[in-house]
Amino acid sequence: MRMELFAIDGLPLIKKGDDLAAMICERAELEDHDSVVIASTIVAKAEGAMVQKSDVVPSQRAINIAKRLGKDPVLVQLVLDRSSDVIIEFPLLLVENLNGHVSINAGIDDSNVDTDYLLELPHDPDASAKGIGKRIADLCGRDVSVIITDTNGRAFKIGQTGVAVGVYHMHPIRNWQGEKDLFGKELEITEEAVADELAGAANLLMGEAAGGIPVVIVRGFEYHTKDDVSVKEMYRPDNEDIIRKGLRCLRQSSD
Amino acid sequence: MRMELFAIDGLPLIKKGDDLAAMICERAELEDHDSVVIASTIVAKAEGAMVQKSDVVPSQRAINIAKRLGKDPVLVQLVLDRSSDVIIEFPLLLVENLNGHVSINAGIDDSNVDTDYLLELPHDPDASAKGIGKRIADLCGRDVSVIITDTNGRAFKIGQTGVAVGVYHMHPIRNWQGEKDLFGKELEITEEAVADELAGAANLLMGEAAGGIPVVIVRGFEYHTKDDVSVKEMYRPDNEDIIRKGLRCLRQSSD
Numbered sequence: 001m002r003m004e005l006f007a008i009d010g011l012p013l014i015k016k017g018d019d020l021a022a023m024i025c026e027r028a029e030l031e032d033h034d035s036v037v038i039a040s041t042i043v044a045k046a047e048g049a050m051v052q053k054s055d056v057v058p059s060q061r062a063i064n065i066a067k068r069l070g071k072d073p074v075l076v077q078l079v080l081d082r083s084s085d086v087i088i089e090f091p092l093l094l095v096e097n098l099n100g101h102v103s104i105n106a107g108i109d110d111s112n113v114d115t116d117y118l119l120e121l122p123h124d125p126d127a128s129a130k131g132i133g134k135r136i137a138d139l140c141g142r143d144v145s146v147i148i149t150d151t152n153g154r155a156f157k158i159g160q161t162g163v164a165v166g167v168y169h170m171h172p173i174r175n176w177q178g179e180k181d182l183f184g185k186e187l188e189i190t191e192e193a194v195a196d197e198l199a200g201a202a203n204l205l206m207g208e209a210a211g212g213i214p215v216v217i218v219r220g221f222e223y224h225t226k227d228d229v230s231v232k233e234m235y236r237p238d239n240e241d242i243i244r245k246g247l248r249c250l251r252q253s254s255d
Numbered sequence: 256m257r258m259e260l261f262a263i264d265g266l267p268l269i270k271k272g273d274d275l276a277a278m279i280c281e282r283a284e285l286e287d288h289d290s291v292v293i294a295s296t297i298v299a300k301a302e303g304a305m306v307q308k309s310d311v312v313p314s315q316r317a318i319n320i321a322k323r324l325g326k327d328p329v330l331v332q333l334v335l336d337r338s339s340d341v342i343i344e345f346p347l348l349l350v351e352n353l354n355g356h357v358s359i360n361a362g363i364d365d366s367n368v369d370t371d372y373l374l375e376l377p378h379d380p381d382a383s384a385k386g387i388g389k390r391i392a393d394l395c396g397r398d399v400s401v402i403i404t405d406t407n408g409r410a411f412k413i414g415q416t417g418v419a420v421g422v423y424h425m426h427p428i429r430n431w432q433g434e435k436d437l438f439g440k441e442l443e444i445t446e447e448a449v450a451d452e453l454a455g456a457a458n459l460l461m462g463e464a465a466g467g468i469p470v471v472i473v474r475g476f477e478y479h480t481k482d483d484v485s486v487k488e489m490y491r492p493d494n495e496d497i498i499r500k501g502l503r504c505l506r507q508s509s510d
Contacts, residue, residue: 001460001468002261091497102411151447155410155498156357157489159428159448161455173414176462192406193414194459200416201456204449204476205256207431213256221459234412242346243410246501249508 003220007205007213014214016048021135028217030142033224036132037147037202039214040107040121040165043128049120050113051078065089075108078118082106085238088247099125100235101165102244103152121150125166126230133168145170145224149199149206155243162203164195164231169224172196172234193234194223258475262460262468269469271303276390283472285397288479291387292402292457294469295362295376295420298383304375305368306333320344330363333373337361340493343502354380355490356420357499358407376405380421381485388423400425400479404454410498417458419450419486424479427451427489448489449478 008027014020020043024036044050058066058073062080066073068090076093080086083095083106097106099121107121122128129146136144148166153159164172172195202216238244263282269275275298279291299305313321313328317335321328323345331348335341338350338361352361354376362376377383384401391399403421408414419427427450457471493499 002259003456003460004257004259006257088497088501154448156491156496157448157451158491159446159451159489161448161452191414192458193409193412193416196412196414197416197455197459200452201258201459203447204452204456205258234414236411236413241411242343242505243498243501246343246498246503246505248501249504250497250501253504253508 001220003218005201005205005216005218008215008217009213011042011213011215014042014045016046018046019135020046020215021132021139024132024215025136025140030136030140030144030217031219032143033145033222034142035145035147035170035198035218035221035224036136037149037198037216037218038129038132039206039212040125040148040150041113041119042214043122043125043132043148043166044119045113047122047128049122050117051120052117054116056081056118065093069093072110075105075110075118078108078120079106082108082120087244088251094247096238097121099123099165100232101150102235103150107150107152107165121165122148126168126232127166129166129168143169143224143226147195147198147202149202151203161196162199162201162206164199164234167195167229167231169226169229170195170198171223171225171227171229172231174223194221195231195234256475258473260456260460260471260473263470263472264468266297266468266470269297269300271301273301274390275301275470276387276394279387279470280391280395285391285395285399285472286474287398288400288477289397290400290402290425290453290473290476290479291391292404292453292471292473293384293387294461294467295380295403295405296368296374297469298377298380298387298403298421299374300368302377302383304377305372306375307372309371311336311373320348324348327365330360330365330373333363333375334361337363337375342499343506349502351493352376354378354420355487356405357490358405362405362407362420376420377403381423381487382421384421384423398424398479398481402450402453402457404457406458416451417454417456417461419454419489422450422484422486424481424484425450425453426478426480426482426484427486429478449476450486450489 062077085096113119146168177190317332340351368374401423432445
């Protein structure tokens with residue numbers, strides 16, 4: 001079994017209205033069941049998912065949080081606007097965004113964008129992935145999966161990895177339930193987070209800095225589907241999440 | 256930029272004393288700076304890092320924890336024996352093991368091993384990785400990186416991914432600090448958890464079930480070093496870990 005990953009060369013700086021599917025089809029010979037992994041930054045830029053800082057009026061709450069964190073209150077206000085739940089405010093602002101994704105600062109930041117703007121995550125990354133996937137089918141006749149990615153930190157360890165924030169034609173979790181181990185025993189570990197593993201793999205080629213390449217094709221990994229899929233299949237419900245419960249416990253004890 | 260991954264074919268069932276480096280050299284044409292990704296299960300088997308269940312006498316504490324979790328008290332006792340810190344006991348037994356790795360059940364389980372035994376993680380996975388890496392250099396004359404992997408769950412999302420538990424000739428974190436973004440601004444996101452991303456990528460080919468392939472070669476990813484390295488470079492110190500603090504808060508409020 002083999003898998004290969006290759007980064008797409010020569011993409012220009014992306015701006016609002018750009019047709020990412022067309023740019024990808026022009027630069028890669030895609031095959032059916034390829035996974036097209038795309039950094040959320042360029043999807044957001046193409047969709048215009050950005051906010052001009054001067055349009056944001058920070059609330060007192062945002063000012064207070066920002067002061068404690070040493071962050072820009074405009075950024076904090078936008079994070080609050082794009083969140084459905086603030087899990088913890090200090091020493092990091094961890095939220096569930098309007099799309100159900102839990103991350104620091106709702107995935108909003110001020111890098112890789114003009115200094116007057118803040119770049120958001122695409123507002124509906126599954127829909128973005130579907131739009132790009134369908135357009136790729138129209139333009140270059142290939143049935144691909146699409147994974148839109150961000151980089152996030154994680155519990156217990158330093159560092160960040162690529163993670164999936166939107167999917168098309170791939171379920172984010174691969175279920176091995178009912179399979180048996182080498183000794184014929186039924187497996188306990190049954191859910192593999194394949195979309196996140198693909199996102200991390202692609203991130204190894206994407207790079208974080210100015211040399212960054214925001215589109216990586218993965219070939220040879222077979223988990224394609226024509227099902228309707230959503231990244232939300234992998235988000236843990238709040239009431240089943242012991243770690244969120246723990247962080248809420250801290251908030252209550254500090255209030 | 257490209258990267259390819261290929262699984263090693265035809266490894267037999269591994270037993271204590273097996274020379275994994277020799278088996279790998281026999282089955283793959285390795286190149287300098289390849290990353291050799293190896294599932295911890297076969298490293299543990301080759302090293303004899305397993306415990307016969309009948310040798311374990313569960314303490315009352317283990318019996319109590321096991322009862323609440325619906326788990327085998329023998330497993331729970333072994334987890335306690337191999338842990339330096341129990342972070343939370345219910346609804347899952349999350350611990351820091353003697354090597355500093357935080358995971359459920361200290362990475363010990365009863366799959367893929369004879370039914371009278373429990374398989375542990377290798378006791379010093381960095382040392383295991385170094386031993387295999389040096390032997391590969393001796394036997395097939397190639398200077399490779401070695402990543403030993405397990406599969407772990409994560410906060411806020413269901414599902415598990417491949418993660419690194421031991422490294423050789425690769426720093427687990429890639430530091431992009433001082434690099435600039437497309438607009439010349441200095442990057443904030445500076446630490447990429449490359450060993451975990453490689454582990455996840457390899458896990459896509461490894462599979463979880465009886466068809467599992469425990470060795471994957473990654474070629475084309477350039478982050479090789481001759482430095483002494485350790486997986487512990489990426490473990491977050493307890494006192495900087497807000498999530499551990501939250502889970503301890505829960506324990507205190509339930510005591």
